[in-house]
Amino acid sequence: MGAALSSNSAEISHEQGYVSALYRRLDEMREQSGRRLATLLRQTGGTPQAKTERDSGVALYTDQVAQYGAVEAGLCFGRLDFDEGEAAGEVAGEPAGEAPSADGRIAGEHPRYIGRIGIFDDGDDHRSLLVDWRAPAARPFYLATAASPDGVRRRRHIRTRRRTVVALDDEVLDLEAARESVHEGLTGEAALLSALSASRTGRMRDIVETIQAEQDHIIRAPLDGVLVVQGGPGTGKTAVALHRAAYLLYTHRRELSTRAVLIVGPNETFLRYISQVLPSLAETGVLLGTLGDLFPGVIARRAEPAEVAEIKGRPVMADVLAAAVRDRQRLPDEPLPITLETAAQGETLYLQPATVRAARERARRSDRPHNLARAIFDTEIVHALAAQLAETIGTDPYADDPLGGDDAPGEEILFDEADLAEIRRELRKEPEVLGTLDWLWPILTPQQLVAGLFASDKRLDAVAGLLTDSERAALRRDPAGGFAPADVPLLDEAAELLGEDEASKAALAERLRQARVAYAEGALEIARGSVSIDAEDEVENEILSATDIIGASELAERHEDGDRLTAAQRAAADRTWAFGHVIVDEAQELSPMAWRLLMRRCPSRSMTVVGDVAQTGDLAGTSSWDGIFAPYVADRWRLAELKVNYRTPAEIMAVAAEVLARIDPALEPPRSVRQTGVEPWTRVLDAAQLPKVVIDEAAEVGDGRLGVIVPAGRLAELGLSIAEAVPEVVLGAEPDLEKRVAVLTVRQAKGLEFDAVVVVDPDAIVAESPRGQNDLYVALTRATQRLGILT
Numbered sequence: 001m002g003a004a005l006s007s008n009s010a011e012i013s014h015e016q017g018y019v020s021a022l023y024r025r026l027d028e029m030r031e032q033s034g035r036r037l038a039t040l041l042r043q044t045g046g047t048p049q050a051k052t053e054r055d056s057g058v059a060l061y062t063d064q065v066a067q068y069g070a071v072e073a074g075l076c077f078g079r080l081d082f083d084e085g086e087a088a089g090e091v092a093g094e095p096a097g098e099a100p101s102a103d104g105r106i107a108g109e110h111p112r113y114i115g116r117i118g119i120f121d122d123g124d125d126h127r128s129l130l131v132d133w134r135a136p137a138a139r140p141f142y143l144a145t146a147a148s149p150d151g152v153r154r155r156r157h158i159r160t161r162r163r164t165v166v167a168l169d170d171e172v173l174d175l176e177a178a179r180e181s182v183h184e185g186l187t188g189e190a191a192l193l194s195a196l197s198a199s200r201t202g203r204m205r206d207i208v209e210t211i212q213a214e215q216d217h218i219i220r221a222p223l224d225g226v227l228v229v230q231g232g233p234g235t236g237k238t239a240v241a242l243h244r245a246a247y248l249l250y251t252h253r254r255e256l257s258t259r260a261v262l263i264v265g266p267n268e269t270f271l272r273y274i275s276q277v278l279p280s281l282a283e284t285g286v287l288l289g290t291l292g293d294l295f296p297g298v299i300a301r302r303a304e305p306a307e308v309a310e311i312k313g314r315p316v317m318a319d320v321l322a323a324a325v326r327d328r329q330r331l332p333d334e335p336l337p338i339t340l341e342t343a344a345q346g347e348t349l350y351l352q353p354a355t356v357r358a359a360r361e362r363a364r365r366s367d368r369p370h371n372l373a374r375a376i377f378d379t380e381i382v383h384a385l386a387a388q389l390a391e392t393i394g395t396d397p398y399a400d401d402p403l404g405g406d407d408a409p410g411e412e413i414l415f416d417e418a419d420l421a422e423i424r425r426e427l428r429k430e431p432e433v434l435g436t437l438d439w440l441w442p443i444l445t446p447q448q449l450v451a452g453l454f455a456s457d458k459r460l461d462a463v464a465g466l467l468t469d470s471e472r473a474a475l476r477r478d479p480a481g482g483f484a485p486a487d488v489p490l491l492d493e494a495a496e497l498l499g500e501d502e503a504s505k506a507a508l509a510e511r512l513r514q515a516r517v518a519y520a521e522g523a524l525e526i527a528r529g530s531v532s533i534d535a536e537d538e539v540e541n542e543i544l545s546a547t548d549i550i551g552a553s554e555l556a557e558r559h560e561d562g563d564r565l566t567a568a569q570r571a572a573a574d575r576t577w578a579f580g581h582v583i584v585d586e587a588q589e590l591s592p593m594a595w596r597l598l599m600r601r602c603p604s605r606s607m608t609v610v611g612d613v614a615q616t617g618d619l620a621g622t623s624s625w626d627g628i629f630a631p632y633v634a635d636r637w638r639l640a641e642l643k644v645n646y647r648t649p650a651e652i653m654a655v656a657a658e659v660l661a662r663i664d665p666a667l668e669p670p671r672s673v674r675q676t677g678v679e680p681w682t683r684v685l686d687a688a689q690l691p692k693v694v695i696d697e698a699a700e701v702g703d704g705r706l707g708v709i710v711p712a713g714r715l716a717e718l719g720l721s722i723a724e725a726v727p728e729v730v731l732g733a734e735p736d737l738e739k740r741v742a743v744l745t746v747r748q749a750k751g752l753e754f755d756a757v758v759v760v761d762p763d764a765i766v767a768e769s770p771r772g773q774n775d776l777y778v779a780l781t782r783a784t785q786r787l788g789i790l791t
């Protein structure tokens, strides 16, 4: 395949004409949607049907305006020309774009333009001017090769800066040229290498312009089933996972827009790093979160030792929690006195241990979750107490006493069923009865169960058969300080054991209300932002006046039914939400308990799981995929492998490969796609010189980013010494990666990349964890250009 940079100015100006026409059309579309959104926002009242239609319209146009804004950069990036009479992959409703004439009108031959969204001619025939990269008609752009051209004669990458075409890279798909090519197998080599060599910004970019064939197959794999993508560092697993989300939402829109897609990433820093990729792919049906975010209402950020998190991740914790719930279902050693206030003032009843035991058995046998089984327990106890009371007040204690009172010789008072029912009703209002029931079978929130277990030696002793003394001691902690990410699967497990009662439903309703207000604020913000730079004043005024007259809470009230929230917004508030698809990044780090939670969120088992078992750092993580999925889908999961490293140049990968061999000699490092000619350097660490080394390395990458990766135990010490000497440095739990220099631990650097990386004290990194070699491997593979090691 021959690649050539076409600098032919006539060609560039020809493409400029087409691209400018596309931007004009995009402006029109954005203004039209903004205007319609403003009109709907101004309307009030009407029939319920009119209201529903209006709310759907608001959701639709809000999405559209956001989408049109997000595709501004690089709207059109490709063009396919076909052999005469052929147009591969063309589908009904998506005819090829046509070259514009000088006035921007479409005429002449039939090239197909590829871009970030689909754009159609406004005219009667609605011809396709731009094919969405996810459409079947765009596929040859990623897959056609000289050996299998699929009718494609020429593939052209169109490079733009803002709205200006700056360069064209052409590949002519003919076999002769392909034989001479150095990098056979790469698609759009020039555009790819240019993207890979570009300076990093601290934000991940989309790769729609240069998706490679092996990646395209994964992105477009069928929706159903579990797909595991195993790949070494830099093979594009994260990029592929995100583009797959965008592809699935486009292709299975109806199904997934009502159920949403969940993407789970390893930490907050990573989520910020990838958060811009999806909006620029213009997708809103996606919920991004870390494991710590997956229990609505809890923000789990507590730090805890890796060894403790590992214990919490073990499958036995499901049994531990079940035992902890049973432990809360109390059995008194002695009869419990209950003094009545209203039903029979001053009377004292005695609740026998045997009665409680029988009620507990009955409630447990119902197989209902704890909070829901309480009703059965209550009924049993109240029945027993009512019978006791009836007996007490129904039998005159002086009946046989010749000196008895006025009513002697008395008769037994007989209660019929209606009387007994009345007594039971009365008893249910008695404060001491209620207090006793609460003590015997307390209604619990998941938070109370989990925090209560770890806060008490006594409660932990109740699970002694399942955990050793030292494991229980490790779990013991003060409830102040909140929850840790490893507690979230436990909270979820606890919620299952406790069941969804009225209180959980009320909490959900409140979270949905808050989500509606946030959504309404977003819609108003988008309406304001929809005014294009070139919009006439009139349009601007129209939109702004609409956003002035309605506030977020008013708009939220209009949506009281909750229907207008996107599925992703509703899913964020609802623990029991079943997602249409779940994507897990850095999946090797998840514990068995975390997988239990994710499987609950995805009953359809439609999942994409990406990771690298050689990079596992968490003690609770996995070193093989088999064990994870067997309990859920047996062997019905598919494995795809990515073998090309797009990030790390060959010179750096050679150093990392030595560490990989120490992890497992059978593992093969991914093959680097490029060389830089810059060898990694190694020097002895002189702490006093560290700031200077950092300054020098940062200077080497100009506008790019430098990551300094240090042992966790030395983060504070080394970070401070660097921060004192280097401006624009960030360190801390959630570093702002847009700053030029970041000092990080391996854990924080996971999934990220920098133009240059300095790894400090590798021996200490290895020594810090039983998975220290894996950590070092991660640290060494974060650089796109330069690597330095201070030993």
Ligand SMILES: Nc1ncnc2c1ncn2[C@@H]1O[C@H](COP(=O)(O)OP(=O)(O)OP(=O)(O)O)[C@@H](O)[C@H]1O
Residues within 6 Å of the ligand: 192, 195, 196, 205, 206, 207, 210, 211, 212, 215, 231, 232, 233, 234, 235, 236, 237, 238, 239, 240, 612, 615, 646, 647, 750, 751, 752, 753, 781
């Ligand atoms: N087809 C592509 N075109 C352009 N850039 C690409 C392509 N594939 C991957 N990249 C780039 O390579 C880099 C590594 O990708 P990514 O972070 O997705 O890899 P990864 O497999 O998740 O790595 P790790 O396991 O180390 O976290 C990113 O900068 C990404 O944008």
